Amino acid sequence: MVATLLKQTVQTLDKVVIFGVGLIGGSFALALKQQAAVRQVVGVGRTRAALERALALGIIDEIGGDLASALQNADLVLIAAPVAQTEAILSAIYPHLNPHTVVTDAGSTKSDVVDAARRALAEKVGQFVPAHPIAGRESNGPDAALASLYAGKKIVIAALPENTPASLECVSAAWQRCGAVPHFLTPAQHDHVFAAVSHLPHLLAYALVDQITEQPEAEQRFEFAASGFRDFTRIAGSSPEMWRDISLANRIALLDELAHYQVQLQRLQKDLQNSDGAALLAMFSNAQAARQRWIRTIEAAEKPGVGGGD
Amino acid sequence: MVATLLKQTVQTLDKVVIFGVGLIGGSFALALKQQAAVRQVVGVGRTRAALERALALGIIDEIGGDLASALQNADLVLIAAPVAQTEAILSAIYPHLNPHTVVTDAGSTKSDVVDAARRALAEKVGQFVPAHPIAGRESNGPDAALASLYAGKKIVIAALPENTPASLECVSAAWQRCGAVPHFLTPAQHDHVFAAVSHLPHLLAYALVDQITEQPEAEQRFEFAASGFRDFTRIAGSSPEMWRDISLANRIALLDELAHYQVQLQRLQKDLQNSDGAALLAMFSNAQAARQRWIRTIEAAEKPGVGGGD
Numbered sequence: 001m002v003a004t005l006l007k008q009t010v011q012t013l014d015k016v017v018i019f020g021v022g023l024i025g026g027s028f029a030l031a032l033k034q035q036a037a038v039r040q041v042v043g044v045g046r047t048r049a050a051l052e053r054a055l056a057l058g059i060i061d062e063i064g065g066d067l068a069s070a071l072q073n074a075d076l077v078l079i080a081a082p083v084a085q086t087e088a089i090l091s092a093i094y095p096h097l098n099p100h101t102v103v104t105d106a107g108s109t110k111s112d113v114v115d116a117a118r119r120a121l122a123e124k125v126g127q128f129v130p131a132h133p134i135a136g137r138e139s140n141g142p143d144a145a146l147a148s149l150y151a152g153k154k155i156v157i158a159a160l161p162e163n164t165p166a167s168l169e170c171v172s173a174a175w176q177r178c179g180a181v182p183h184f185l186t187p188a189q190h191d192h193v194f195a196a197v198s199h200l201p202h203l204l205a206y207a208l209v210d211q212i213t214e215q216p217e218a219e220q221r222f223e224f225a226a227s228g229f230r231d232f233t234r235i236a237g238s239s240p241e242m243w244r245d246i247s248l249a250n251r252i253a254l255l256d257e258l259a260h261y262q263v264q265l266q267r268l269q270k271d272l273q274n275s276d277g278a279a280l281l282a283m284f285s286n287a288q289a290a291r292q293r294w295i296r297t298i299e300a301a302e303k304p305g306v307g308g309g310d
Numbered sequence: 311m312v313a314t315l316l317k318q319t320v321q322t323l324d325k326v327v328i329f330g331v332g333l334i335g336g337s338f339a340l341a342l343k344q345q346a347a348v349r350q351v352v353g354v355g356r357t358r359a360a361l362e363r364a365l366a367l368g369i370i371d372e373i374g375g376d377l378a379s380a381l382q383n384a385d386l387v388l389i390a391a392p393v394a395q396t397e398a399i400l401s402a403i404y405p406h407l408n409p410h411t412v413v414t415d416a417g418s419t420k421s422d423v424v425d426a427a428r429r430a431l432a433e434k435v436g437q438f439v440p441a442h443p444i445a446g447r448e449s450n451g452p453d454a455a456l457a458s459l460y461a462g463k464k465i466v467i468a469a470l471p472e473n474t475p476a477s478l479e480c481v482s483a484a485w486q487r488c489g490a491v492p493h494f495l496t497p498a499q500h501d502h503v504f505a506a507v508s509h510l511p512h513l514l515a516y517a518l519v520d521q522i523t524e525q526p527e528a529e530q531r532f533e534f535a536a537s538g539f540r541d542f543t544r545i546a547g548s549s550p551e552m553w554r555d556i557s558l559a560n561r562i563a564l565l566d567e568l569a570h571y572q573v574q575l576q577r578l579q580k581d582l583q584n585s586d587g588a589a590l591l592a593m594f595s596n597a598q599a600a601r602q603r604w605i606r607t608i609e610a611a612e613k614p615g616v617g618g619g620d
Binding site: 134135136154156183185189192193194196197198200201202203204205206207208209210211212213215217218220221222223224225226227228229230231232233234235236237238239240241243244245247248251254255257258259260261262264265266267268269272273275277280281283284285286287288290291292294295297298 | 444445446464466493495499502503504506507508510511512513514515516517518519520521522523525527528530531532533534535536537538539540541542543544545546547548549550551553554555557558561564565567568569570571572574575576578579582583585587590591593594595596597598600601602604605607608
């Protein structure tokens with residue numbers, strides 16, 4: 001770790017271009033600036049107001065005009081726009097992409113992003129390093145950006161066979177300067193892992209809240225919901241558009257996890273029908289023990305930081 | 311509210327007997343004592359060590375010896391032992407129950423408790439007022455007890471037709487002195503409401519964690535689980551024995567909620583299979599809006615207090 005940090009401190013990026021200067025892109029910029037790891041940050045986006053706000057907040061140094069000049073001599077491009085825009089952004093970048101520029105993203109799904117990158121960047125796809133920072137907050141936009149957002153958090157790098165060691169090192173080093181800890185998964189591994197521990201739980205939480213709203217005594221039920229319900233459904237407060245896009249982008253892995261889960265519920269249904277206390281106890285005990293092991297590991301590994309989405 | 315409070319301050323209980331001097335029973339005793347709402351608290355339980363600890367902590371004034379003398383002249387008896395013991399405790403109380411004594415409980419399910427009470431107390435069942443305080447913490451035992459546990463929390467009173475206004479008033483007033491806000495539901499309403507907003511979420515959280523442990527790459531999946539997973543599965547850290555008992559006690563209402571939820575998941579499965587983004591968005595948006603309304607209501611209604619179980 002010390003060796004890595006020493007190595008990082010010598011690298012400063014001359015120019016970073018960020019598509020989408022909200023929570024994710026803005027926090028990346030702020031963290032790099034706080035570490036004096038970048039000389040110039042150029043912001044690109046569809047919303048002029050957000051870009052001007054990012055400029056006023058010191059997140060970016062310049063609002064990118066035409067893409068050719070924005071991308072001129074860029075060391076690193078981060079795409080932190082909604083995932084559904086990734087392919088269009090990569091296609092727009094393609095004609096202006098300098099040979100030494102590395103492009104990365106921050107999308108919550110990876111196989112679909114890789115497909116989009118192959119279509120949009122063609123023979124230049126090796127310059128694209130797919131990635132996913134595991135951090136977030138409930139709020140969005142430039143004002144939500146924090147230099148500390150990634151401190152101690154994971155950055156998953158879903159490398160392509162075409163990526164050079166130098167391009168991987170560039171992305172990995174930049175995120176380390178933000179305080180994140182790099183982890184390497186294949187795009188398929190990434191999507192299965194997050195289908196299981198993030199995407200399915202979001203669907204389950206949405207489905208539960210939706211179910212209660214459809215019941216004749218919905219109001220009474222909500223009235224008595226307490227802290228267990230609050231925590232279980234916190235992720236049902238997440239952006240519906242974002243989670244529609246993630247669900248569709250990762251539908252194959254998600255359908256697989258969902259099918260397993262439906263079998264789990266059939267087990268529970270049978271156990272309840274049979275009043276099989278031993279079977280219920282076995283499942284609950286296994287889950288409780290696994291969660292206790294997990295929470296001990298995670299609390300030991302992660303510094304206290306900003307909570308929020310993932 | 312002011313009128314109620316003024317009325318409460320004149321009432322002091324001479325003797326309260328508590329079966330189970332842990333978090334729930336202990337906090338009830340501490341709160342009554344803090345309000346000078348009780349002259350004497352007698353603790354009864356199966357574990358001598360817990361009773362002695364409760365005595366040392368000032369939760370109880372006396373460890374009950376034989377039940378006849380413990381119950382002699384009691385104004386109020388609270389059963390705060392595991393729900394599975396309720397019937398045995400009520401049967402043991404029956405021969406010693408003074409005509410003016412009111413008995414209540416704190417169990418998480420009510421229809422089964424009412425059945426147990428009818429069997430155990432027979433013609434004296436009108437003296438039993440079923441209740442359920444909606445408060446908790448992750449920790450248990452006398453040391454976890456807090457005088458403030460019930461401040462601003464709900465106490466559900468699931469009255470029986472046989473209860474007299476005076477017996478309802480006795481239980482309601484005692485909980486109000488603890489800071490709790492009384493709500494009245496029938497036992498069946500109570501069980502359906504909590505099946506929907508508490509019991510089913512517990513099962514869903516246990517089932518998800520259990521599912522991940524059974525996967526070949528369980529360790530990798532847990533490694534990337536983040537704050538959304540942590541909150542969603544917090545209730546899977548709850549006592550497996552307690553939730554087995556609750557699941558069995560409320561299995562009819564729970565099976566009903568579970569069946570609805572299985573239909574919800576079939577909808578999601580179909581929408582994902584058809585890449586039906588509009589249908590996914592409709593469910594997610596409905597859930598998000600409902601949860602946002604709920605959290606605003608709950609945050610306005612509840613004072614900041616102790617979090618934890620329900």
